[in-house]
Amino acid sequence: MSQPSPTGSPEQAPPPVSGRGRDRAQYGMCAFLALAGVLVIVDAVNTTSATSSNDPIGPRPVPFLLGVLLLIAAAVYALDVRRGGRGEPEGGEDVDPTSPIDWRTVLLVALAFAVNAVLIEPLGWVISGSVLFWSTAFALGARRHLLTAAVSIALALITFYGFAIGLGVNLPAGILQGIL
Helix, strand or coil, rough: CCCCCCCCCCCCCCCCCCHCCCCCCHHHHHHHHHHHHHHHHHHHHHHHCCCCCCCCCCCHHHHHHHHHHHHHHHHHHHHHHCCCCCCCCCCCCCCCCCCCCCCHHHHHHHHHHHHHHHHHHHHHHHHEEEEHHHHHHHHHHCHHHHHHHHHHHHHHHHHHHHHHHHHCCCCCCCCCCCCC
């Protein structure tokens, strides 16, 4: 009596699909990756070469490399699809696709973003970001309000100083101008 082959072995893999049964959506994704790669390469080639003593390489190599990697990924993916490779459905999430949309949560999160957009200039990022983080956490089910408020304020301060110090981008300080 023979033993069953382990899962994932070539004996259990589905045979390559040929002709009309092939999944064309995967080829569409390959085409999208290839198009993105070509666009990134064209943009990199058209970028003016601005080198300096601080940056002898200039801005071209990274986008050019990313474009080439996108083209390679598209080619490898297309080859895999041609050989019959298929994506496996996600099995790790505990989501019921037949359950209805929780419109309350969707609307509360959308409202949180709208309030943030209105408050960011007059009150500043730290206050509007804290309100955004707190209200989004509340909409998603957080019920420890004081802890959520403390974490929200900490996140807003970390992102404020992270952008200012790390990236050199100043977020609006609003009414806290001079304090932050």
